[in-house]
Amino acid sequence: MKKLFLMSLSIFYLGCNGQNNNNLNKNVGSNIKMGKTIEKLDLDYIKNHAQKISYRVQGAVSSEVLSDEKPNMIYYKLDEVKNGKKIYIEGDEENGFTSEIKYLNSDYLEYISYDGKGNLLTKIKQSVYGFLIEEQEYNERRKLIKSIDYDNEFKFKWEGVKEYLKTLNVKTDINSFNNHPYPNKDIPIPIIKREFIKDTNQTQQYPVGTKKIWCxxxxxxxxxxxxxxYSIILDGDSGEVLIVKEFKGKKSGSEGFGTYADYELIYSKLANKKQSSTYKTYEGKDYTRSEWEEFEQKQFEDYARKHNISIAKNDKKDTNGFTSRFLLDD
Structure with a gap:
């Protein structure tokens, strides 16, 4: 877990589809007054109680330092339980510090970043299930300048999501939810996320007016x-089911390199609208019928050029009425 920690602050800005969430620029919904000053990280406490992991002396990094050498930089790690919190902090005075805090009697964590002087930069409050609760950003004077309170922004609350999961016979207590029944690393781990819809490619997947989603x-x-x-998308305001996909296993990537999770579309609210629903999914990408026909035609033309085959359209039909370019004449 600790090896993954350094990536945690960036990971939690990713949306359900890997899109960046740019809503940190919105000063919305915060129950913390803008301009409030936050205390600094206690660097003296870190220096006196944290483990010294590495030293840099004249540009060289080492796990130990000779008694007569004065290091230019020391990398610290602190791991302790204190005042009902499990705290993990690491970093140095040159690049800054990151902190992970788990409140032992609660269902959320905090991820905090500081500059090298201990000044607060960002603070992320996240549910143990995975979804964001609040994001905050501070200026160099440690004053709150940007904030999003996700609980205020989403009309369909976490309690409603849990009730929906129960209709699917999903156990929602955190111990059962995290007790992944498939030890195989090829089976994706369950997680709950929520995000604002901003990216154009995302808006095309959902009914007009959809602004927020639960994943x-x-x-x-x-x-x-x-x-x-299953992977299910709910409307963030109404709780209506928008998309349902079933995990079908892992598939090899292009030309056999790598693998990707393969999902089958089970339900889409847009499925009854012509050319809107997913017709096929190939190498992790969803295609409408027209997009698939265009892609298939291009694949055939590339194949035909390599094998000196005429690209004239033939009369053989597939079962859906589309003339397949791969059904070659005898």
Whole structure:
């Protein structure tokens, strides 16, 4: 877990589809007064109680330092339980510090970043299930300048999400939720996220007017009387089901390099609108019918050029009425 910690502050800015969440620039919904000054990280405490992991002496980094050498920089790690909190801090005075705090009798964590002088830069409050609760950003004088309170922004609350998960026979207590029944590393781990819809590619997947979504990713449950692992998108205001996909396993990537999670579209609110729903999913990308036909035609033309085959359209049809460019004449 600690090896992953250094990436945590960037990971939590990612949305359900890997899109960056740019809403930190919105001064919305915060119950913390803008301009409030926050205390600094106690560097003296860190220096006296943290483990000294590495030293830099004249540009060289070492795990130890000779008694007559004065290091230019010391990298610290602090791991302790104090006042009902499990605290993990690491960093140095040149690059800054990051902190992970788990409140032992609560269902959320905090991820905090500081500059090298201990001044607060960002603070992220996150549920143990994965979704963001609050984001804050501070200026060099440690005053709050930007904030998002996700609980205020989303009309459909976490309590409603839990009730929906129960209809799928998903156990929502954190111990059961994290007790992943599939030890195979190829099975994706369940996580709950929520985000604002800003990216154009995302808005095309949902009904007009959709601004916020809950992402229930890789939850094991029963949907439409079938047990499986599902990724489900809910409207962030109404709680309406927008998309349901079932995990079908891992597939090899292009030309056999790497693997990706393969999902089958089970339900889309846009499915009854012509050319709006997913027709096929290939190498992790969803295609509408027209997009797939265009892609298939291009693939055939590339194949035909390599093998000196005429690209004239043939008369053979597939079962859906589309003339397949791969059904070559005898």
């Amino acid at each position: 229930l990713e890789n939850v094991e449950g029963i949907y439409d009387n079938k047990k499986g692992i």
